[in-house]
Each structure stands twice: as structure tokens, then as C-alpha cells.
Amino acid sequence: MALETYVNSGGIKVIERFFDLPLDYAKPDGRKIRVFARNLVPTEKAKTPEEEAKLPYLLYLQGGPGFEVELKGSGGFAGEVGSYKSSRECTT
Secondary structure, three states: OEEEEEEOOOOEEEEEEEEEEEOOOOOOOOOEEEEEEEEEEEOOOOOOHHHHHHOOOOOOOOOOOOOOOOOOOOOOHHHHHHHOOOOOOOOO
16 A cells, blocks of 8 residues: 655645555456545644544545546535534534
8 A cells, every 4th residue: 555645735634545456356466456545634633643543434435336426626525524523522
């Protein structure tokens, strides 16, 4: 796995991950595909690796099967990165 990490101007730590995985898991030494994943971590909510490990994940699957779907702007799920509330903060 390869990693690239940086912090953007909005205070979001970006971790880009690249995985080389078998196209067919029945043939692990066969053809590989590269899979990309990105973590977005609000730096104001996680100042240490321990705090970062406690943050919840929000999974967004872009497209598929076999094609991607264009991501329009940063509305919707991207705003959730900085605005989540932990279960301790939520009221019902």
C-alpha cells in the first residue's frame, strides 16, 4: 500500500491510499488492479493519532460496477467530514 498525506487549506488532513489488489482473488499472483481510497480527517477534531482513531468513518462509493460517477462539487457528504457529532453529543 502506498500513502500520500497532506493538510488542505480548510484544515482537513487528507490521506490518499493506493492498493494493488488481485483482479481475481482465486489467482492472487495474476493480474492486479490499483484501488484508490481517501481518508478526510478534520484536524480540529483529531489532534493526536489516538483521537483520529476514535473518529467514525463515512463511506462513499463512487460509481460501479465497472465505471465511476462524476463527483459534482463538495456539497453533500463532504460537509459531513467536519460536522459529525459523536453518539455522546447526539440527543434523541
